Amino acid sequence: DFDTSPLVSALNLVLQKYATRNGVRVGQNKYFFPSEERFPLSLGLEACRGFFMSVRPSFKQLVVNINACMTAFYVPGSLADAMNAFHREVGSFPSEFFDKLKVVTTHLGYPKKKAILRIMGTTSRNTRFQCDEFGGMISVEEYFKRSKPNLQHIYQIILISSLEYKITLRYADTLPVVNLGTKDKPNYTPPEICTIPPGQAFRGTLPDTATAATIKFACNPPAFNANLIVNQGFALLRLRG
Secondary structure, three states, X not given: OOOOHHHHHHHHHHHOHHHHHXXXXXXXXXXXXXXXXXXXXXXXXXXXXXXXXXXXXXXXXXXXXEEEEEEXXXXXXXXXXXXXXXXXXXXXXXXXXXXXXXEEEOOOOOOEEEXXXXXXXXXXXOOEEEEHHHOEEEEHHHHXXXXXXXXXXXXXXXXXXXXXXXXXXXXXXXXXXXXXXXOOOOOEEOHHHEEEOOOOEOOOOOOHHHHHHHHHHHOOOHHHHHHHHHHHHHHHOOOOO
């Protein structure tokens, strides 16, 4: 018997190269393109339709198996807006939604993506930390109001400039800070300078209502899925020249 496993694995890598580069991979062989059709699920979550693609051995041949699938994604946008929505609707910030959620900050002058370790129990106004740059303990709110000194080495000349935050926080006394660091080295960050980026799959357990909604959106007649695969899937997966 001829072991086709190495050949199948190699063909899967080649076949899925375009989808891996241009889509969002969830699991082993599922690819999603969140810029396409989206469906509201529950607070902060939406469903995106994607495609399962895999090379499989068949009798005396290899076949490509393609099917439609669906999974939940975070709704992109302001983290502060998402937290305010949860506070209005459920009165809390559920850890199963926010913990490990990746957010992007740009206050350093470039985008930086980090995962939320946890939501703290204190706001920017009453969260304080040791900051040698400003001579001791300082609140998160005051830290972002000030200018931060920065050293830049250009052509072996040290130029002293300032990286000016000068951000007045709108929710300094209403929203808790998030820790984007570690337990031992926390990085307390105001949620209003954080953005939830697009294309981030939800890895947790869906609420019952969201699960029911996902099943409703995913349950379609075979002819619908066949049309979806031929008219959308082939192009998105670059299986058509």
